[in-house]
Amino acid sequence: MTLLRHILSKLGWYAAAFAAALALNFFLPRLLPGNPVDTLIGQALRGHASSDTKQRVYETYVREFGLDQNLWSQFLTYIGKTLQGDFGTSFSRYPSDVATMIGDALPWTIALQLPAVLLGWLIGNLVGAVAAYRRGGFDRGVYLSSLFLTAAPYYCLAVLLLYGLAVALPLFPTGGGWSFGNHPEWTAVFAVDAVSHWFLPFLSLLLVFIGGQAIGMRSMAVYEVDADYVRFAESFGLADRKIIGYIFRNGMLPQITGLALAIGTLVGGALLTEIVFSYPGIGTLLYDAILNKDYPVIQAVTLLVLIVVLVANFLVDVLYGLIDPRIRAAERGER
Amino acid sequence: MKALKALPARFHAAAAVFLLIAAAGVIGPLVATAGPGDLLGGPFLPPGPDFLLGTDHLGRSVGVQLVHGIRTSLYIGLLAGVAGTVLGVLIGTLAGYRGGLVDEILMGLTNIMITVPAIIVLLLLSISLDTRSVTVMGICIGAVSWPWTARAVRSQIASLRQREHVDIARLSGSRTWRIIAVELLPYMMSYIVMAFVIQLYGAILAEAALSLLGLGPAGTASLGVMLHWAIAWESIRGGQWWVFLTPTVFITAITFSLLLVQSSLDTVFNPRLRDRKAAR
Numbered sequence: 001m002t003l004l005r006h007i008l009s010k011l012g013w014y015a016a017a018f019a020a021a022l023a024l025n026f027f028l029p030r031l032l033p034g035n036p037v038d039t040l041i042g043q044a045l046r047g048h049a050s051s052d053t054k055q056r057v058y059e060t061y062v063r064e065f066g067l068d069q070n071l072w073s074q075f076l077t078y079i080g081k082t083l084q085g086d087f088g089t090s091f092s093r094y095p096s097d098v099a100t101m102i103g104d105a106l107p108w109t110i111a112l113q114l115p116a117v118l119l120g121w122l123i124g125n126l127v128g129a130v131a132a133y134r135r136g137g138f139d140r141g142v143y144l145s146s147l148f149l150t151a152a153p154y155y156c157l158a159v160l161l162l163y164g165l166a167v168a169l170p171l172f173p174t175g176g177g178w179s180f181g182n183h184p185e186w187t188a189v190f191a192v193d194a195v196s197h198w199f200l201p202f203l204s205l206l207l208v209f210i211g212g213q214a215i216g217m218r219s220m221a222v223y224e225v226d227a228d229y230v231r232f233a234e235s236f237g238l239a240d241r242k243i244i245g246y247i248f249r250n251g252m253l254p255q256i257t258g259l260a261l262a263i264g265t266l267v268g269g270a271l272l273t274e275i276v277f278s279y280p281g282i283g284t285l286l287y288d289a290i291l292n293k294d295y296p297v298i299q300a301v302t303l304l305v306l307i308v309v310l311v312a313n314f315l316v317d318v319l320y321g322l323i324d325p326r327i328r329a330a331e332r333g334e335r
Numbered sequence: 336m337k338a339l340k341a342l343p344a345r346f347h348a349a350a351a352v353f354l355l356i357a358a359a360g361v362i363g364p365l366v367a368t369a370g371p372g373d374l375l376g377g378p379f380l381p382p383g384p385d386f387l388l389g390t391d392h393l394g395r396s397v398g399v400q401l402v403h404g405i406r407t408s409l410y411i412g413l414l415a416g417v418a419g420t421v422l423g424v425l426i427g428t429l430a431g432y433r434g435g436l437v438d439e440i441l442m443g444l445t446n447i448m449i450t451v452p453a454i455i456v457l458l459l460l461s462i463s464l465d466t467r468s469v470t471v472m473g474i475c476i477g478a479v480s481w482p483w484t485a486r487a488v489r490s491q492i493a494s495l496r497q498r499e500h501v502d503i504a505r506l507s508g509s510r511t512w513r514i515i516a517v518e519l520l521p522y523m524m525s526y527i528v529m530a531f532v533i534q535l536y537g538a539i540l541a542e543a544a545l546s547l548l549g550l551g552p553a554g555t556a557s558l559g560v561m562l563h564w565a566i567a568w569e570s571i572r573g574g575q576w577w578v579f580l581t582p583t584v585f586i587t588a589i590t591f592s593l594l595l596v597q598s599s600l601d602t603v604f605n606p607r608l609r610d611r612k613a614a615r
Contacts, residue, residue: 151587153543264450
């Protein structure tokens with residue numbers, strides 16, 4: 001019962017956050033001074049554009065945003081269309097459907113981020129727990145290199161890896177999702193090609209995630225290492241591996257919250273990494289859309305990222321309530 | 336002074352690196368004979384006696400752009416860092432000290448702002464703005480970065496206000512702002528300093544990320560803008576290492592040194608992390 005209440009109250013918070021995000025996504029480009037649509041069209045068509053293009057863009061806007069209506073009914077129209085999965089038509093790749101473009105890019109991003117996040121979380125936490133327990137030189141080495149990996153923004157590490165392992169030492173392809181002349185299909189040749197392109201961006205994300213998690217776990221485990229149960233186990237002569245296992249399990253709970261709070265940063269950083277490698281995912285789609293002032297694509301991508309981050313946060317919160325009984329207790333009592 | 340000596344060696348090293356880079360950003364633009372946008376030589380000239388750091392795809396000096404870029408990035412970082420810290424401390428203090436409904440509302444807002452990724456809000460703001468001057472960018476970044484500070488300050492204030500000296504001040508008729516300024520904030524100075532360093536770090540990263548996406552400040556160089564052009568003109572694949580390596584190295588050096596400063600301050604202020612040497 002209490003678990004259900006925990007989930008429901010979280011659901012309420014996320015519904016509020018989602019409403020705020022949806023409103024931001026819609027109103028922010030419209031609330032600023034000047035007629036936003038004229039500004040958009042002016043920016044989109046600055047310089048060379050045929051009158052045909054101008055007319056097309058203008059009609060797209062009028063149709064999509066229902067400009068003859070007031071702001072509130074425009075918002076309702078927007079929500080209605082969004083719920084049907086209709087994100088409008090791309091400006092730069094007219095008449096491509098925005099929903100289709102996102103559908104094409106999404107699998108690449110998922111294939112890149114999901115394994116990197118999960119593996120990075122596991123390896124990073126293990127390394128952090130071991131570092132806190134061993135102390136000394138190993139600890140200092142892990143701490144400083146993790147700090148370096150998290151301090152340097154994702155794309156900086158990506159730039160260094162790309163230059164080091166693809167240009168200076170040509171071990172990997174220099175970017176893209178597959179080789180020139182190849183095209184996506186379900187064959188072994190293409191799979192091998194795609195994996196060799198996938199590896200470098202994956203490695204770059206993995207290293208950053210390991211660093212971030214190791215730092216968090218280490219600072220948690222520092223408190224655990226001094227706990228009585230560790231001293232007790234040591235006096236027994238228990239194997240280090242066993243003790244580290246206990247420390248890992250105790251330090252893991254706060255780390256799950258850490259994962260929830262970090263998801264936004266992770267997704268954002270990973271999208272920027274794609275740009276460095278010209279990887280054909282959501283990040284590169286967003287980058288191209290910004291360069292071409294393709295507003296329907298930009299807004300669809302921001303909405304998608306907002307939804308993914310909120311859903312991931314919610315799932316972690318539910319998971320946390322499931323595995324830690326103290327959380328459920330706290331929901332009932334004082335904060 | 337004594338506290339400064341207690342800081343680990345890596346604090347001094349990191350602080351020195353940061354101050355050196357900042358000095359380059361302050362002095363460099365003053366002594367440079369050319370502007371960051373001036374076309375001075377052929378495209379992609381490697382480093383040599385004429386151009387210490389070579390030229391970019393248009394023939395602009397990378398070295399001149401670098402010092403201007405550092406200045407822009409630090410200016411945006413400082414502006415956003417101050418704005419974010421002040422907003423966070425104000426909102427956190429108000430929520431923690433008042434409690435009740437004010438607390439509920441402010442913390443609800445804070446939790447929503449924390450859940451919605453800041454980079455997305457900044458992206459939406461940036462595409463909506465007609466002019467992206469450095470000042471506007473700094474204010475925008477500051478306006479979305481306060482929630483972390485607010486949440487932490489609130490929980491500290493909520494526990495501090497239950498201390499006896501606060502009760503005494505309240506009973507002796509001190510005004511609310513006096514209690515906050517004299518009885519509460521001094522206990523949090525160490526925390527606020529650390530929060531500011533983190534805000535500065537986050538703001539410099541946010542500027543770089545936005546600029547990398549092509550939403551950087553208009554009409555000037557910044558470290559992120561330099562990296563954006565380096566990637567857009569394929570200098571990595573072309574092997575022109577001086578073009579992309581310069582902004583990459585300096586962004587990393589600035590953020591790494593700031594994080595080191597913050598973490599060594601933490602070891603001094605946090606007694607549990609203090610002096611963990613040779614326990615085993």
